[in-house]
Amino acid sequence: MQIKPYLRQQPSPEGYFGAYGGSQVPPDLAAEMDRIYHAYLTIANTHDFIAKLRDIRTHFQGRPTPVYYARRLSEAVGGGRLYLKREDLNHTGAHKLNHCMGEALLASSMGKKKLIAETGAGQHGVALATAAAYFGLDCEIHMGEVDIAKEHPNVIRMEILGAKVIPVSFGQRTLKEAVDSAFAAYLEDPVQSFYAIGSVVGPHPFPLMVRDFQAVVGFEAREQFEQMTGWLPDHVVACVGGGSNAMGIFSAFIDDAVELWGVEPLGRGTKLGEHAASLAYGHPGLIHGFKTYVLEDSDGSPAAVHSVASGLDYPGVGPEHAFLNKTLGRTQAAGATDDEAIRAFYQLSRLEGIIPALESAHAVAYALKLAKEKPYESILVNLSGRGDKDIDYVYENFPPEQYA
Numbered sequence: 001m002q003i004k005p006y007l008r009q010q011p012s013p014e015g016y017f018g019a020y021g022g023s024q025v026p027p028d029l030a031a032e033m034d035r036i037y038h039a040y041l042t043i044a045n046t047h048d049f050i051a052k053l054r055d056i057r058t059h060f061q062g063r064p065t066p067v068y069y070a071r072r073l074s075e076a077v078g079g080g081r082l083y084l085k086r087e088d089l090n091h092t093g094a095h096k097l098n099h100c101m102g103e104a105l106l107a108s109s110m111g112k113k114k115l116i117a118e119t120g121a122g123q124h125g126v127a128l129a130t131a132a133a134y135f136g137l138d139c140e141i142h143m144g145e146v147d148i149a150k151e152h153p154n155v156i157r158m159e160i161l162g163a164k165v166i167p168v169s170f171g172q173r174t175l176k177e178a179v180d181s182a183f184a185a186y187l188e189d190p191v192q193s194f195y196a197i198g199s200v201v202g203p204h205p206f207p208l209m210v211r212d213f214q215a216v217v218g219f220e221a222r223e224q225f226e227q228m229t230g231w232l233p234d235h236v237v238a239c240v241g242g243g244s245n246a247m248g249i250f251s252a253f254i255d256d257a258v259e260l261w262g263v264e265p266l267g268r269g270t271k272l273g274e275h276a277a278s279l280a281y282g283h284p285g286l287i288h289g290f291k292t293y294v295l296e297d298s299d300g301s302p303a304a305v306h307s308v309a310s311g312l313d314y315p316g317v318g319p320e321h322a323f324l325n326k327t328l329g330r331t332q333a334a335g336a337t338d339d340e341a342i343r344a345f346y347q348l349s350r351l352e353g354i355i356p357a358l359e360s361a362h363a364v365a366y367a368l369k370l371a372k373e374k375p376y377e378s379i380l381v382n383l384s385g386r387g388d389k390d391i392d393y394v395y396e397n398f399p400p401e402q403y404a
Protein backbone atom coordinates (compact mmCIF):
# COMPACT_ATOMS: atom_id res chain seq x y z
CA MET A 1 0.00 0.00 0.00
CA GLN A 2 1.28 3.45 -0.90
CA ILE A 3 0.64 5.65 2.13
CA LYS A 4 3.01 8.49 1.28
CA PRO A 5 1.47 11.77 0.14
CA TYR A 6 2.19 12.86 -3.44
CA LEU A 7 5.01 15.24 -2.40
CA ARG A 8 6.92 12.38 -0.77
CA GLN A 9 6.47 10.13 -3.81
CA GLN A 10 7.75 12.51 -6.48
CA PRO A 11 10.32 12.79 -7.91
CA SER A 12 12.28 9.48 -8.02
CA PRO A 13 15.74 9.49 -6.37
CA GLU A 14 17.15 10.23 -9.85
CA GLY A 15 14.92 13.26 -10.12
CA TYR A 16 12.30 11.89 -12.52
CA PHE A 17 8.67 12.90 -12.44
CA GLY A 18 7.53 10.04 -14.66
CA ALA A 19 9.29 10.58 -17.99
CA TYR A 20 10.28 14.18 -17.19
CA GLY A 21 13.11 15.80 -15.25
CA GLY A 22 16.34 13.98 -14.49
CA SER A 23 19.79 15.41 -14.99
CA GLN A 24 21.65 15.39 -18.28
CA VAL A 25 24.70 17.53 -17.68
CA PRO A 26 28.48 17.23 -18.21
CA PRO A 27 30.20 14.86 -15.74
CA ASP A 28 31.88 17.55 -13.62
CA LEU A 29 28.55 19.31 -13.17
CA ALA A 30 26.78 15.99 -12.48
CA ALA A 31 29.14 15.37 -9.55
CA GLU A 32 28.21 18.78 -8.10
CA MET A 33 24.50 18.13 -8.56
CA ASP A 34 24.91 14.84 -6.64
CA ARG A 35 26.63 16.71 -3.83
CA ILE A 36 23.86 19.28 -3.64
CA TYR A 37 21.20 16.53 -3.64
CA HIS A 38 22.97 14.73 -0.83
CA ALA A 39 23.26 17.95 1.17
CA TYR A 40 19.60 18.68 0.55
CA LEU A 41 18.51 15.24 1.81
CA THR A 42 20.68 15.40 4.90
CA ILE A 43 21.03 19.06 5.97
CA ALA A 44 17.62 20.33 4.86
CA ASN A 45 15.87 17.54 6.75
CA THR A 46 17.44 18.37 10.11
CA HIS A 47 15.32 20.01 12.76
CA ASP A 48 17.77 22.92 13.00
CA PHE A 49 17.51 23.72 9.29
CA ILE A 50 13.73 23.56 9.34
CA ALA A 51 13.53 25.73 12.47
CA LYS A 52 15.96 28.32 11.03
CA LEU A 53 14.04 28.58 7.78
CA ARG A 54 10.75 29.00 9.65
CA ASP A 55 12.28 31.75 11.76
CA ILE A 56 13.56 33.54 8.64
CA ARG A 57 10.13 33.31 7.03
CA THR A 58 8.41 34.83 10.05
CA HIS A 59 10.85 37.54 11.06
CA PHE A 60 12.63 38.48 7.84
CA GLN A 61 10.18 37.74 5.05
CA GLY A 62 7.02 38.68 6.92
CA ARG A 63 5.24 35.36 6.46
CA PRO A 64 2.58 34.16 6.47
CA THR A 65 1.30 36.37 3.69
CA PRO A 66 -2.49 36.80 3.89
CA VAL A 67 -5.26 35.25 1.85
CA TYR A 68 -7.59 38.06 0.85
CA TYR A 69 -11.18 37.91 -0.41
CA ALA A 70 -11.34 40.22 -3.44
CA ARG A 71 -14.90 41.44 -2.87
CA ARG A 72 -15.15 44.22 -5.44
CA LEU A 73 -13.42 42.18 -8.13
CA SER A 74 -15.72 39.20 -7.44
CA GLU A 75 -18.80 41.43 -7.53
CA ALA A 76 -17.66 43.04 -10.77
CA VAL A 77 -17.46 39.61 -12.42
CA GLY A 78 -20.74 38.50 -10.88
CA GLY A 79 -19.86 34.82 -10.65
CA GLY A 80 -17.51 32.80 -8.48
CA ARG A 81 -15.70 34.18 -5.45
CA LEU A 82 -12.08 35.26 -5.98
CA TYR A 83 -9.46 34.97 -3.23
CA LEU A 84 -5.84 36.09 -3.54
CA LYS A 85 -2.81 34.56 -1.86
CA ARG A 86 -0.78 37.73 -1.37
CA GLU A 87 2.78 36.77 -2.34
CA ASP A 88 3.13 40.40 -3.45
CA LEU A 89 3.44 41.13 0.30
CA ASN A 90 6.35 38.72 0.76
CA HIS A 91 9.62 40.67 1.35
CA THR A 92 11.01 41.99 -1.97
CA GLY A 93 7.52 41.81 -3.44
CA ALA A 94 7.27 38.32 -4.95
CA HIS A 95 7.37 34.61 -4.18
CA LYS A 96 10.94 34.21 -5.50
CA LEU A 97 12.51 35.03 -2.14
CA ASN A 98 10.94 31.84 -0.70
CA HIS A 99 13.27 29.55 -2.63
CA CYS A 100 16.21 31.97 -2.61
CA MET A 101 16.26 32.00 1.22
CA GLY A 102 16.02 28.20 1.24
CA GLU A 103 18.80 27.77 -1.32
CA ALA A 104 21.01 30.33 0.45
CA LEU A 105 20.46 28.68 3.84
CA LEU A 106 21.46 25.35 2.30
CA ALA A 107 24.54 26.92 0.65
CA SER A 108 25.56 28.57 3.88
CA SER A 109 25.03 25.30 5.82
CA MET A 110 27.28 23.56 3.26
CA GLY A 111 30.02 26.09 4.02
CA LYS A 112 29.78 27.83 0.64
CA LYS A 113 31.09 31.39 0.32
CA LYS A 114 29.44 32.58 -2.88
CA LEU A 115 26.04 32.42 -4.62
CA ILE A 116 26.02 32.45 -8.42
CA ALA A 117 23.04 32.78 -10.76
CA GLU A 118 21.88 34.18 -14.03
CA THR A 119 18.97 36.56 -14.35
CA GLY A 120 16.81 37.72 -17.24
CA ALA A 121 14.63 40.60 -16.13
CA GLY A 122 16.51 40.77 -12.84
CA GLN A 123 13.85 39.47 -10.45
CA HIS A 124 15.74 36.31 -9.51
CA GLY A 125 18.95 38.31 -9.25
CA VAL A 126 17.42 40.78 -6.80
CA ALA A 127 15.89 38.01 -4.66
CA LEU A 128 19.19 36.12 -4.56
CA ALA A 129 21.19 39.29 -3.81
CA THR A 130 18.81 39.87 -0.89
CA ALA A 131 19.40 36.34 0.42
CA ALA A 132 23.17 36.75 -0.01
CA ALA A 133 23.12 39.97 2.05
CA TYR A 134 21.13 38.22 4.78
CA PHE A 135 23.63 35.36 5.05
CA GLY A 136 26.78 37.40 4.42
CA LEU A 137 27.62 35.48 1.24
CA ASP A 138 29.24 36.89 -1.90
CA CYS A 139 26.87 37.07 -4.83
CA GLU A 140 27.59 37.09 -8.56
CA ILE A 141 24.71 37.62 -10.98
CA HIS A 142 25.26 37.06 -14.70
CA MET A 143 23.09 39.17 -16.94
CA GLY A 144 23.05 39.77 -20.69
CA GLU A 145 24.04 43.28 -21.78
CA VAL A 146 20.71 43.69 -23.58
CA ASP A 147 18.84 42.93 -20.35
CA ILE A 148 21.13 45.19 -18.32
CA ALA A 149 20.14 48.11 -20.52
CA LYS A 150 16.42 47.19 -20.35
CA GLU A 151 16.15 46.44 -16.64
CA HIS A 152 18.19 49.24 -15.14
CA PRO A 153 16.31 49.54 -11.77
CA ASN A 154 16.96 45.86 -10.94
CA VAL A 155 20.65 46.23 -11.83
CA ILE A 156 20.86 49.12 -9.36
CA ARG A 157 19.03 47.11 -6.68
CA MET A 158 21.44 44.20 -7.01
CA GLU A 159 24.43 46.53 -6.76
CA ILE A 160 23.02 48.34 -3.71
CA LEU A 161 22.47 44.95 -2.09
CA GLY A 162 26.18 44.23 -2.56
CA ALA A 163 25.98 41.79 -5.48
CA LYS A 164 28.36 41.84 -8.43
CA VAL A 165 26.53 42.07 -11.74
CA ILE A 166 28.55 40.41 -14.51
CA PRO A 167 27.64 41.70 -17.98
CA VAL A 168 27.45 38.97 -20.62
CA SER A 169 28.56 40.25 -24.00
CA PHE A 170 28.48 37.22 -26.34
CA GLY A 171 25.73 35.81 -28.58
CA GLN A 172 22.30 37.43 -28.25
CA ARG A 173 23.45 38.90 -24.89
CA THR A 174 20.26 37.81 -23.10
CA LEU A 175 19.10 35.05 -20.74
CA LYS A 176 20.46 32.00 -22.57
CA GLU A 177 24.00 33.39 -22.71
CA ALA A 178 23.68 34.49 -19.08
CA VAL A 179 22.96 30.85 -18.14
CA ASP A 180 26.07 29.67 -20.02
CA SER A 181 28.22 32.36 -18.42
CA ALA A 182 26.92 31.59 -14.89
CA PHE A 183 27.46 27.82 -15.33
CA ALA A 184 31.04 28.46 -16.51
CA ALA A 185 31.75 30.67 -13.48
CA TYR A 186 30.28 28.03 -11.18
CA LEU A 187 32.42 25.25 -12.65
CA GLU A 188 35.54 27.33 -12.02
CA ASP A 189 34.98 27.06 -8.29
CA PRO A 190 32.25 24.57 -7.37
CA VAL A 191 33.72 23.95 -3.92
CA GLN A 192 33.31 27.52 -2.66
CA SER A 193 30.25 28.49 -4.68
CA PHE A 194 26.61 27.45 -5.03
CA TYR A 195 24.55 27.80 -8.21
CA ALA A 196 21.07 28.95 -7.27
CA ILE A 197 18.43 28.23 -9.91
CA GLY A 198 15.44 30.56 -10.00
CA SER A 199 12.50 28.26 -10.67
CA VAL A 200 11.42 24.57 -10.66
CA VAL A 201 13.67 23.97 -13.68
CA GLY A 202 17.22 22.80 -14.39
CA PRO A 203 18.83 19.48 -13.54
CA HIS A 204 17.87 17.40 -10.50
CA PRO A 205 17.71 18.28 -7.58
CA PHE A 206 16.59 21.85 -8.38
CA PRO A 207 12.99 21.13 -9.45
CA LEU A 208 12.56 19.18 -6.18
CA MET A 209 14.28 21.71 -3.90
CA VAL A 210 12.63 24.78 -5.35
CA ARG A 211 9.19 23.11 -5.17
CA ASP A 212 9.71 22.14 -1.54
CA PHE A 213 10.89 25.64 -0.60
CA GLN A 214 7.86 27.17 -2.38
CA ALA A 215 5.37 24.69 -0.88
CA VAL A 216 5.03 27.03 2.12
CA VAL A 217 2.79 29.16 -0.10
CA GLY A 218 0.31 26.32 -0.55
CA PHE A 219 0.47 25.02 3.01
CA GLU A 220 -0.26 28.48 4.39
CA ALA A 221 -2.99 29.19 1.85
CA ARG A 222 -4.76 25.86 2.43
CA GLU A 223 -4.97 26.45 6.16
CA GLN A 224 -5.91 30.13 5.79
CA PHE A 225 -8.60 29.40 3.24
CA GLU A 226 -10.13 26.68 5.39
CA GLN A 227 -10.07 28.96 8.45
CA MET A 228 -11.72 31.71 6.47
CA THR A 229 -14.45 29.70 4.75
CA GLY A 230 -14.66 26.27 6.39
CA TRP A 231 -13.91 24.64 3.04
CA LEU A 232 -11.12 24.12 0.58
CA PRO A 233 -11.28 26.19 -2.61
CA ASP A 234 -12.92 24.63 -5.67
CA HIS A 235 -10.14 25.96 -7.92
CA VAL A 236 -6.52 27.06 -7.50
CA VAL A 237 -5.02 29.23 -10.24
CA ALA A 238 -1.39 30.28 -10.80
CA CYS A 239 0.69 31.61 -13.69
CA VAL A 240 3.40 29.34 -15.11
CA GLY A 241 6.76 30.58 -16.37
CA GLY A 242 9.23 27.98 -15.13
CA GLY A 243 6.46 27.06 -12.72
CA SER A 244 7.74 27.73 -9.18
CA ASN A 245 4.90 29.85 -7.82
CA ALA A 246 2.38 27.42 -9.37
CA MET A 247 4.11 24.35 -7.87
CA GLY A 248 4.28 26.22 -4.57
CA ILE A 249 0.56 26.73 -4.27
CA PHE A 250 -0.43 23.46 -6.05
CA SER A 251 1.74 21.38 -3.69
CA ALA A 252 -0.68 21.58 -0.79
CA PHE A 253 -3.73 20.61 -2.86
CA ILE A 254 -2.53 17.74 -5.07
CA ASP A 255 -4.09 15.07 -2.84
CA ASP A 256 -7.37 17.04 -2.52
CA ALA A 257 -10.46 17.29 -4.72
CA VAL A 258 -9.44 20.74 -5.94
CA GLU A 259 -9.03 21.75 -9.59
CA LEU A 260 -5.54 23.10 -10.38
CA TRP A 261 -5.05 25.53 -13.27
CA GLY A 262 -1.61 26.51 -14.57
CA VAL A 263 -1.90 29.66 -16.68
CA GLU A 264 0.62 29.97 -19.51
CA PRO A 265 1.35 33.18 -21.44
CA LEU A 266 -0.46 33.12 -24.79
CA GLY A 267 1.28 36.36 -25.80
CA ARG A 268 0.04 37.96 -29.00
CA GLY A 269 -0.62 34.96 -31.24
CA THR A 270 -0.49 31.18 -31.71
CA LYS A 271 2.57 31.09 -34.02
CA LEU A 272 5.94 29.95 -32.63
CA GLY A 273 7.68 33.04 -31.30
CA GLU A 274 4.46 34.87 -30.42
CA HIS A 275 3.81 33.15 -27.06
CA ALA A 276 5.61 31.10 -24.38
CA ALA A 277 3.01 28.37 -23.77
CA SER A 278 5.16 25.21 -23.60
CA LEU A 279 2.45 22.85 -22.33
CA ALA A 280 -0.15 24.09 -24.83
CA TYR A 281 2.04 24.20 -27.95
CA GLY A 282 5.30 22.44 -27.11
CA HIS A 283 6.44 18.83 -27.29
CA PRO A 284 8.74 16.62 -25.21
CA GLY A 285 12.40 17.58 -25.45
CA LEU A 286 15.55 18.54 -23.58
CA ILE A 287 16.42 21.98 -22.23
CA HIS A 288 19.05 23.16 -19.68
CA GLY A 289 19.86 19.61 -18.61
CA PHE A 290 16.38 18.14 -18.04
CA LYS A 291 13.48 16.60 -19.97
CA THR A 292 10.18 18.42 -20.25
CA TYR A 293 7.82 20.08 -22.73
CA VAL A 294 9.71 22.63 -24.80
CA LEU A 295 9.18 25.11 -27.60
CA GLU A 296 11.85 24.44 -30.21
CA ASP A 297 12.95 25.78 -33.58
CA SER A 298 13.12 23.34 -36.49
CA ASP A 299 16.83 22.78 -35.69
CA GLY A 300 15.97 21.62 -32.16
CA SER A 301 17.30 24.66 -30.28
CA PRO A 302 15.09 26.53 -27.77
CA ALA A 303 12.75 28.84 -29.67
CA ALA A 304 12.51 32.59 -29.24
CA VAL A 305 9.40 33.21 -27.15
CA HIS A 306 7.28 36.22 -26.27
CA SER A 307 5.21 37.40 -23.34
CA VAL A 308 4.39 40.88 -22.10
CA ALA A 309 5.56 39.49 -18.72
CA SER A 310 9.31 38.90 -18.88
CA GLY A 311 9.15 36.42 -15.96
CA LEU A 312 7.00 34.07 -18.08
CA ASP A 313 9.26 34.27 -21.11
CA TYR A 314 10.79 30.75 -21.05
CA PRO A 315 10.70 28.14 -23.87
CA GLY A 316 10.29 25.25 -21.40
CA VAL A 317 8.44 24.43 -18.19
CA GLY A 318 9.31 22.67 -14.94
CA PRO A 319 9.31 18.87 -15.41
CA GLU A 320 6.74 18.33 -12.67
CA HIS A 321 4.24 20.47 -14.58
CA ALA A 322 4.73 18.25 -17.63
CA PHE A 323 4.14 15.18 -15.42
CA LEU A 324 1.09 16.55 -13.59
CA ASN A 325 -0.50 17.85 -16.77
CA LYS A 326 0.45 15.40 -19.55
CA THR A 327 0.94 12.15 -17.63
CA LEU A 328 -1.43 12.36 -14.66
CA GLY A 329 -3.98 14.83 -16.02
CA ARG A 330 -4.01 16.26 -12.50
CA THR A 331 -3.56 19.90 -13.57
CA GLN A 332 -5.16 21.80 -16.41
CA ALA A 333 -3.17 23.93 -18.82
CA ALA A 334 -4.90 27.28 -19.20
CA GLY A 335 -3.75 30.52 -20.79
CA ALA A 336 -4.07 34.28 -20.93
CA THR A 337 -3.01 36.62 -23.72
CA ASP A 338 -0.95 39.81 -23.31
CA ASP A 339 -4.11 41.82 -23.77
CA GLU A 340 -6.10 39.86 -21.19
CA ALA A 341 -3.25 40.23 -18.70
CA ILE A 342 -3.09 44.00 -19.18
CA ARG A 343 -6.85 44.27 -18.67
CA ALA A 344 -6.64 42.19 -15.49
CA PHE A 345 -3.72 44.37 -14.33
CA TYR A 346 -5.93 47.46 -14.54
CA GLN A 347 -9.01 45.75 -13.09
CA LEU A 348 -7.23 44.52 -9.98
CA SER A 349 -5.50 47.89 -9.53
CA ARG A 350 -8.71 49.88 -9.78
CA LEU A 351 -11.17 47.57 -8.03
CA GLU A 352 -8.97 46.40 -5.17
CA GLY A 353 -6.05 48.84 -4.87
CA ILE A 354 -3.55 46.08 -5.66
CA ILE A 355 -1.14 46.58 -8.58
CA PRO A 356 -0.12 43.06 -9.63
CA ALA A 357 3.04 41.95 -11.42
CA LEU A 358 2.29 41.35 -15.11
CA GLU A 359 3.10 37.65 -14.53
CA SER A 360 0.50 37.43 -11.76
CA ALA A 361 -1.97 39.38 -13.90
CA HIS A 362 -2.08 36.33 -16.21
CA ALA A 363 -3.39 34.21 -13.33
CA VAL A 364 -5.91 36.90 -12.41
CA ALA A 365 -7.06 37.15 -16.04
CA TYR A 366 -7.77 33.43 -16.24
CA ALA A 367 -9.43 33.42 -12.81
CA LEU A 368 -11.80 36.13 -14.03
CA LYS A 369 -12.84 33.93 -16.97
CA LEU A 370 -13.30 30.96 -14.65
CA ALA A 371 -15.35 33.01 -12.17
CA LYS A 372 -17.75 33.99 -14.96
CA GLU A 373 -18.32 30.34 -15.84
CA LYS A 374 -18.58 29.05 -12.25
CA PRO A 375 -21.06 30.96 -10.13
CA TYR A 376 -21.09 29.92 -6.43
CA GLU A 377 -17.62 28.35 -6.70
CA SER A 378 -14.47 29.63 -5.01
CA ILE A 379 -11.21 30.40 -6.78
CA LEU A 380 -7.90 30.87 -5.00
CA VAL A 381 -5.35 32.78 -7.10
CA ASN A 382 -1.65 32.91 -6.34
CA LEU A 383 -0.83 36.61 -6.67
CA SER A 384 2.86 35.86 -7.19
CA GLY A 385 4.18 39.43 -7.08
CA ARG A 386 3.55 43.15 -7.03
CA GLY A 387 3.58 45.33 -10.12
CA ASP A 388 5.89 48.19 -9.14
CA LYS A 389 8.53 46.85 -11.54
CA ASP A 390 6.02 47.03 -14.43
CA ILE A 391 4.35 50.41 -13.98
CA ASP A 392 6.57 52.44 -16.33
CA TYR A 393 6.31 49.84 -19.09
CA VAL A 394 2.53 49.53 -18.78
CA TYR A 395 2.01 53.29 -18.53
CA GLU A 396 3.98 53.92 -21.72
CA ASN A 397 2.72 51.03 -23.83
CA PHE A 398 -0.81 50.52 -22.52
CA PRO A 399 -1.82 53.94 -21.17
CA PRO A 400 -4.56 54.00 -18.49
CA GLU A 401 -6.99 56.08 -20.57
CA GLN A 402 -7.23 53.24 -23.12
CA TYR A 403 -8.44 50.86 -20.43
CA ALA A 404 -11.24 52.94 -18.91
Ligand SMILES: *Cc1c(COP(=O)(O)O)cnc(C)c1O
Nearest residue numbers: 199241242243244245311359385
Ligand atom coordinates in the same frame (compact mmCIF):
# COMPACT_ATOMS: atom_id res chain seq x y z
C1 LIG B 1 9.57 35.13 -11.95
C2 LIG B 1 8.15 35.37 -11.67
C3 LIG B 1 7.14 34.48 -12.12
C4 LIG B 1 7.42 33.29 -12.97
O1 LIG B 1 8.20 32.30 -12.39
P1 LIG B 1 7.59 30.92 -11.90
O2 LIG B 1 8.79 30.10 -11.61
O3 LIG B 1 6.75 30.36 -13.00
O4 LIG B 1 6.77 31.20 -10.70
C5 LIG B 1 5.83 34.74 -11.77
N1 LIG B 1 5.49 35.84 -11.03
C6 LIG B 1 6.42 36.71 -10.60
C7 LIG B 1 5.98 37.89 -9.82
C8 LIG B 1 7.78 36.52 -10.91
O5 LIG B 1 8.69 37.41 -10.48
